[in-house]
Amino acid sequence: MLALANGKIWTGDVARPFAESVVIDGNRIASVGEPAPPGARVIELRGRLAVPGFIDNHTHFIDGGLQLSRVQLRDAATPQEFARRIGDYATTIGKGKWITGGGWDHTLWSPPALPTRQIIDAVTPDNPVFVSRVDMHMALASSAALTLAGVTRDTPNPPGGTIVRDANSEPTGILKDSAMELVAVPPATTAERAAAARAALAETARFGVTSLCDMSGPDAEEDFRAYDSMGELTARVHFFTPILNPGGLRTGVKGFADGSLGSSTAAFFDPYVDDSANRGLLMQSMTDGRMKAAAVAADRRGVQVAIHAIGDRANDEVLKIFESMPRGRRYRIEHAQHLNAALIKRFADAEVIASMQPYHAVDDGRWMEPKIGPERARWAYAFRALLDAGVTVTFGSDWTVAPLDPLLGVRAAVTRGVTVAEALRCYTANNAFAMFRETEIGRIAPGMLADIVVLSDDLFTITPEKIAEVRVDFTIFDGQTIYERSH
Secondary structure: OEEEEOOEEEOOOOOOOEEOOEEEEOOEEEEEOOOOOOOOEEEEOOOOEEEEOEEEEEEOHHHHHHHOOOEEOOOOOOHHHHHHHHHHHHHHHOOOOOEEEEEEOHHHOOOOOOOOOHHHHOOOOOOOEEEEEOOOOEEEEOHHHHHHHOOOOOOOOOOOEEEEEOOOOOEEEEEEEHHHHHOOOOOOOHHHHHHHHHHHHHHHHHOOEEEEEEEOOOOHHHHHHHHHHOOOOOOEEEEEEEOOOOOOOOOEEEEEOEOOOOOOOOOOOOOEOOEOOOOOOEOHHHHOOHHHHHHHHHHHOOOOEEEEEOOHHHHHHHHHHHHOOOOOOOOEEEEOOEOOHHHHHHHHHHOOEEEEOOOHHHHOHHHHHHHHHHHHHHOEOOHHHHHHOOOOEEEOOOEOOOOOOHHHHHHHHHOOOOOHHHHHHHHOHHHHHHOOOOOOOOOOOOOOEOOEEEEOOOOOOOOHHHHHHOOEEEEEEOOEEEEEOOO
């Protein structure tokens, strides 16, 4: 037996939110608030806070693990630094191999101009390059990569995508949304994916994430095979496959209604303030009926449906689909980022889960108002309004688009009017409900699976600004300590 004693246990139980101890027998919670039985191993909390294991509602998990070993561009603050890192990485991998990864953010640059293939061609003469922007709705391809893909000035924009061109109509190398699919990067092998998953699981343990949703992409079946080859995992994975091509897997399905704010491809009713000719990109599958047909078919098979929607028009169109379908199925809108009062009421009426990532209020928030203006910005990341309307709100990271650390998300939510208890519930019990596992995870109560995180500080007594400094001291998964922070 294992006991956590002499601390502050936030149980997630509305009727009994706090206790001083918890006892674990095997992989289940045996008791809450009772003394440790004789012979039990005791973790002395010494006043520290313990909470249910964090649940992340939206990750690109194996891609995140792969990214850990690829070129890192997230904090490249100039085009010169961007190119230097890519060139240095090229020297480490050998001729002919693809350079992928990235996570770049051109809004850090002065001026914030999009990169072009010319700035990387000279430093990668022997390697095709395809590096994604931080939001994964835009990528830069080198000239070599464009040649391999057959993309020229005569290549038309695909439905739902944009090939950015220069003044002479030549591709700059920037591909947006479905245009990114024109470049066929060789996929990672099953063994490489399994190694990436192991690296990603080490990260989840470090940050106290014990369950997660993996929003897998076109290689979903390979990802599933990678998980299957690994044996026991140290996090519970709720797996989603592409809604338009689910393959033979009976898992949740996820679709895309639009792009992202940072790439100016989120679909809005009104034009972008900084680009009056642009209202974003609504995916062709939304306009030709395929998305609705796929959602209805998945629901009839008993498969959960989740659809990405950022802009207000995209959220409106997805809600129309869900409003036409049976209630009580736990449909999800991923991100639900830019709303208004009418849309929020429709979320509540249609019982649609708002699957949100609070840290996007920090990263996307930097460029939000210049892109869409103050009035629409006022309705962005509407955690408080959604909760007040009775909507089930869940929280996560969108890793690697944003950092995996749930405490950064808690801080972002709390500084936007959400209480600590509400933020924790959105990261635990609400996510468990959204995964159909509310009877097993998300709370600390007798009979529940023993997923518990011990934090270095009490989130309920420190200022919101200090939350980002809190660390995970212990992560307990399935009754076993899988992470202990060294001091």
